Amino acid sequence: xxxxxxxxxxxxxxxxxxxxxxxxxxxxxxxxxxxxxxxxxxxxxxxxxxxxxxxxxxxxxxxxxxxxxxxxxxxxxxxxxxxxxxxxxxxxxxxxxxxxxxxxxxxxxxxxxxxxxxxxxxxxxxxxxxxxxxxxxxxxxxxxxxxxxxxxxxxxxxxxxxxxxxxxxxxxxxxxxxxxxxxxxxxxxxxxxxxxxxxxxxxxxxxxxxxxxxxxxxxxxxxxxxxxxxxxxxxxxxxxxxxxxxxxxxxxxxxx
Amino acid sequence: xxxxxxxxxxxxxxxxxxxxxxxxxxxxxxxxxxxxxxxxxxxxxxxxxxxxxxxxxxxxxxxxxxxxxxxxxxxxxxxxxxxxxxxxxxxxxxxxxxxxxxxxxxxxxxxxxxxxxxxxxxxxxxxxxxxxxxx
Numbered sequence: 001x002x003x004x005x006x007x008x009x010x011x012x013x014x015x016x017x018x019x020x021x022x023x024x025x026x027x028x029x030x031x032x033x034x035x036x037x038x039x040x041x042x043x044x045x046x047x048x049x050x051x052x053x054x055x056x057x058x059x060x061x062x063x064x065x066x067x068x069x070x071x072x073x074x075x076x077x078x079x080x081x082x083x084x085x086x087x088x089x090x091x092x093x094x095x096x097x098x099x100x101x102x103x104x105x106x107x108x109x110x111x112x113x114x115x116x117x118x119x120x121x122x123x124x125x126x127x128x129x130x131x132x133x134x135x136x137x138x139x140x141x142x143x144x145x146x147x148x149x150x151x152x153x154x155x156x157x158x159x160x161x162x163x164x165x166x167x168x169x170x171x172x173x174x175x176x177x178x179x180x181x182x183x184x185x186x187x188x189x190x191x192x193x194x195x196x197x198x199x200x201x202x203x204x205x206x207x208x209x210x211x212x213x214x215x216x217x218x219x220x221x222x223x224x225x226x227x228x229x230x231x232x233x234x235x236x237x238x239x240x241x242x243x244x245x246x247x248x249x250x251x252x253x254x255x256x
Numbered sequence: 257x258x259x260x261x262x263x264x265x266x267x268x269x270x271x272x273x274x275x276x277x278x279x280x281x282x283x284x285x286x287x288x289x290x291x292x293x294x295x296x297x298x299x300x301x302x303x304x305x306x307x308x309x310x311x312x313x314x315x316x317x318x319x320x321x322x323x324x325x326x327x328x329x330x331x332x333x334x335x336x337x338x339x340x341x342x343x344x345x346x347x348x349x350x351x352x353x354x355x356x357x358x359x360x361x362x363x364x365x366x367x368x369x370x371x372x373x374x375x376x377x378x379x380x381x382x383x384x385x386x387x388x389x390x391x
Binding site: 021022024025026028029033101102104105106107108109110111113114117120121126127128129131133 | 258259280281283284285286287288289290291292293294297298300301304305307308309310337338339387
């Protein structure tokens with residue numbers, strides 16, 4: 001098949017792998033608009049498979065980390081902290097940030113980048129804003145091929161920030177290797193906590209805005225809830241606005 | 257459905273983005289996907305953002321008087337990135353003689369406070385096209 005500029009898909013993928021942002025952006029637009037599917041990507045990748053990789057496993061795949069939680073808890077600011085920490089460790093990082101589309105016009109105002117300005121001229125970081133385009137569930141209809149593409153062009157870590165989520169936007173858990181649920185003090189009481197949905201998909205709870213009143217009560221309630229459940233889920237407090245806590249969250253993600 | 261994606265950016269040091277936000281909202285209400293970058297962006301960061309986002313256009317808002325420095329710098333960086341075809345439009349406090357000069361340099365359109373939001377939306381709808389992606 002031919003690619004966006006009349007070149008074979010494999011060539012465009014190679015350009016993207018070598019850091020051609022425009023090539024990557026065009027592939028992302030194709031993936032977003034249903035013109036590049038996961039099977040297209042698999043087919044283009046097949047001969048590149050490392051002979052030592054297990055059958056069916058790509059030779060190289062980035063770790064996909066999802067972040068979800070209610071609006072206003074500091075998800076974008078915390079993503080920016082995570083990016084900084086992964087960069088400090090020498091990883092190439094991609095960020096996909098989802099925001100809702102207008103139900104009236106289908107347009108969207110995508111503002112997550114505002115909190116990630118410090119990375120906007122780092123060639124080791126690729127940030128793409130995505131409208132949900134009416135899709136419910138916290139992502140968009142074509143999130144999967146977009147994520148596969150980022151993985152295939154060689155990003156070590158792919159951070160996915162969902163639309164600000166309530167109690168049932170749990171789709172992220174099915175596309176991410178690990179899911180962080182980000183909360184902040186003052187976001188609901190014990191009853192809210194016990195409800196099914198977003199809280200059940202966490203691999204790590206991040207209690208952000210730890211400099212605000214109510215953080216201890218929130219951690220206590222979360223801990224009580226975790227103890228009722230069947231699996232241990234670490235709880236980490238962070239203050240993203242002061243760049244505190246990213247290393248601790250990464251440690252919690254990798255040690256359990 | 258393919259939608260027009262516009263990066264709305266404020267280069268330079270001025271600290272007021274009400275105009276940029278109003279335009280960003282108006283373009284959203286016109287059905288476009290607007291990526292807003294926030295205040296105090298360098299031309300380098302704006303161009304990289306537009307490339308990463310696969311933008312179909314860049315809208316620059318300038319109130320500081322530095323437009324004759326910053327806008328040509330954005331155009332030059334686009335050119336150097338092999339993206340001189342990306343449409344750039346401007347808005348803000350820009351005197352008519354400067355506006356003419358910017359258009360000569362390659363800016364597609366300069367809006368000022370004399371233009372209404374409807375003018376901007378009508379122009380954007382008539383002018384901006386989403387990136388071609390072949391099915």
